Amino acid sequence: MKDYHGLIFAYYTDPKLRELVSMRTAASLPFCGRYRLIDFSLSAMRNAGIVDVGVIMQRDYQSLLDHLGGGKAWDMARRTGGLRMLPPFGLPEYHRGNYAGTMEALIAVSSYIKDVQAKYFVLMLGDMCANIDLTLPMEQHRKSGAPITAICTDRADAAGFRMTYIPGEDGYAKQLLVDTVDEKEGVLSLEAYIINKETLLELIETSHAQSLHRFHKDTLDKWLKEGGKMDIYVHHGYTALVRTAESFYKANMDMLDPDIRHELFPAERPVFTKIREEVSTYYSSDSYSRNSLVADNCIIEGSIENCIVFSGARIRKGAKLKDCIVMSDCIVETGCVLDHCIIDKDVSFSAGTVLTGNEKLPLIVPKGSHI
């Protein structure tokens, strides 16, 4: 029997991500030229030896399913166990809308949780951007004996946090501040937990009986108030929760800083992702490129500066891109000038297109547009 089982929440998508999530869930948002956000939680689990993982999804999950495949990229295509997709199933009528909260999502998959033969569950968000060495909180959880360990951070590199834990003198969580971000008084919750199986089932049962659907506001707050023990593990590396178009833009642009990038992609804990085609990127003699991250299979003939370019891009001679995120398979014809744009997948710009956004309000060009 394996001790740990992973659960990733990939059902929640904040509407503040605007057009970026019209066709996908937040967990499958493209990141840093080749990744999807869910790669971080999947890789963290894989690197800690957790390869039995359920992904809770609810809607618009086609792009997520396409990315996950059979779980091969994370060594989760296993004969027994491995990656399991958990879309809604067998739910009573009143549960068929959007999940009102994480607890409702857990209630929806409670039969799955019951069947899992593991002592502990690791719960993580699919849209978290951090490279967490889970072996550390796992070790801490075993030693402390607290039924719940909350994974928190003392860094808030991009907005999106919603919960703060105030530690008591003994180091255990004393108080939960819901919908409050207070990094001076406490530590910010990554909404990730290690929790004993029987505790998780108890919480689910109680919440279900009382129709309480919000994991933090109802369940965990009550747990602490009733004297339940919760340990806190603090992650010190780069952390972002991508919940708005602006934080999506910022988190991507943060990757241009080599120190941050090395922190998020250390050699000893690689971030795994689905592999696309295998061909290098070509820079022509006419190209100009500065301070940019460029994925494979691009042809750069124009000019890029402060850009994140995903695979398959064709930047033609004379095109100029500055401070842009260019997702997969975009074509930018000659003479285009693009500034502060988030260009979604499969977009093509005909010659001479000029578009300008700004840092606070990056211009989003929706997937598949022809301009």
Next chain:
Amino acid sequence: MKKKLIAMLLAGGQGSRLYALTQSEAKPSVPFGGKYRIIDFPLSNCANSGIDTVGVMTQYRPLKLNSYIGSGQPWDLDVNDGGVYILPPYQSAGEKGSWFSGTANAIYQNLAFVENYNPDAVVILSGDHIYKMDYADMLRDHLEHNAACTISVLTVTLEEATRFGMMNLGEDGYIKEFEEKPKHPKSTLASMGIYVFDWQKLRKYLIQDEADPNSRHDFGHNIIPAMIADGEKIWPYRFQGYWRDVGTIDSLWEANMDMLTPHLIDLYDPEWPISARSPICPPHQVGSHAEINHSIVTEGCEIDGIVTNSVLSPSVKIGVGANIEYSVLMPGVVVEAGASVKYAIIGENSVVHAGAVVGASPAPGQQKSITTIGPDIEIPAGSTVKVGAMISSSEEV
């Protein structure tokens, strides 16, 4: 499980002319063209041609090659009723095992493997060629001409012909004579070392050849001439397109440079992808001081110097003010600030420390001379490596 066509890939060569690069690995696993290793080309061609069973015969330092090929998954060759198999020499009960003594002997020693699939035909491939080719089309040509053997041929000039195995045709268009590196070539059709054989015919000739103590057990020297002598039908399959043998430092360098010219060989064609097993690294970074011109760069690289006319493999780091020209940098190479690398091939994970000079551009009117640094070598700061040198250990610097 009966198959129409399976492939046997000869990957046992030592690659002695690439000495510094092949000390610790077989030639087919030498990095090539940014993302690839040489063997990716024949393996991808197999997958793209619909061949799902490939035997890879290895004997020289096969460790890296074996782990590179693994289950064959990067080439979609991990299938239920076939796949890619590493075939090292082995011992049989009661017999003395032996190394593969020649190309034909390598297949002979693996007769049992081929028999498993009882194929109609076998295509024999080499692990040191860079090209894209549809073996299914070659098989069609082979069957149409009712041939016992079909040899893939290229048209070369008469001067080049002296370096190749040349095919002389009869009036009926079939091959009547095979001349290895002729002084006075009679034709311009050069063998590419790629053969399709009718399996039953090949089997017979392999067994016959094995019994001949004077044979070199080589396809070009023994099997094909024996078949010609017996009047078997041997058809030339005319290949058009890019093909390079990368057995020497110069040809390896030149073929790498060819990858910068998409009309020679289009690696971006989604219809004929060349696949590779590569580590997953973040996209490459072009730094604030970088200048990249007419070059290919791949994942994991961090470039802050000047890169011109060069081929960079994954995770290459180039420091500020370093100057890379007409060079091939293999995976993990580090070139520190202010160093200069020109007309050079640098092996995996070698480090050119700050200010060192490796190779130089040829003087006007002079022949180029490629400087080669093997893998895991440190070139000390400020030192100069002689133009055209081949460095295979750090002590030589």
